[in-house]
Structures are given as structure tokens and as C-alpha cells.
Amino acid sequence: MGKGMKAGKKPKSRPAGGFGGGGNMQKQLQQAQAMQRQIEQLQAELEEKEFTATAGGGAISVVANGAKEIKSLTIDKEVVDPDDVEMLQDLIVAAVNEVMRQVEEASESAMSSITGGLNIPGMM
Numbered sequence: 001m002g003k004g005m006k007a008g009k010k011p012k013s014r015p016a017g018g019f020g021g022g023g024n025m026q027k028q029l030q031q032a033q034a035m036q037r038q039i040e041q042l043q044a045e046l047e048e049k050e051f052t053a054t055a056g057g058g059a060i061s062v063v064a065n066g067a068k069e070i071k072s073l074t075i076d077k078e079v080v081d082p083d084d085v086e087m088l089q090d091l092i093v094a095a096v097n098e099v100m101r102q103v104e105e106a107s108e109s110a111m112s113s114i115t116g117g118l119n120i121p122g123m124m
Contacts, residue, residue: 038114039111039114039115042111046107047065047066049065049106050065050071051063051066051102051103053095053098053101054098055092056079056094058076059075059079059091060076060088060094060095061074062096064096064099066103066107068100070096073092079091
């Protein structure tokens, strides 16, 4: 106990901001809420954005949105060979994987611009 203090008595003054840093905690909460609003706006914008990928020199084209939904798939007639269905399947898989990679990259890049590179679980 400090000089001049008696048992059971509390000190007359507290350090600035209180013991728990209440003022600072409120500011952090406001910043987190603002960040959450920015993330929600970003997610809405990404869901509207379209991404396109091709495979086989443009023979297969896939368009997806930021919500990772395939919006269209175009297949050039010249790559449709009943004797080589496997090649067509491989081209489709390659184009779909590429468009999903683009969506993920755009999402991570946008999130990083808001969070400053912090990995926040449950975001995006």
C-alpha cells in the first residue's frame, strides 16, 4: 500500500483512461465497427464484379462473379470432339479453376487494403 493509504480505501485518482483503458477500448471498438462496414461494402462490390478466364487458347471461356458463382460458360464448337471428351473436360476444369483463382486473389487484395494485411478469421 502506498503512503497515506488505509486498508479498504481506494486511491482518489486513477490513471488517465481508467484501469482497463476504457477510452482506448471504445475507440478500438469504433474502429472495428468501421472496418466491418467497409468489409461488408467491399463484399457487396465484389459480388457484383465479373471475372473471366479462358483455356485452350480461348476455346473455353468462363465468367464468374465475386460470389464465386459461374455466370456463363462458352465452348467453341471446334474443341467438341466426341472421341476426346477428356480433353474438353480438362479445358473446362482449367478455365473454372483460373476464374476462381482470380476471384480469390481480388478478394484477398481488397481485404488486405482494409485490414492492412491482418488475417481476421471469418472475414471474407
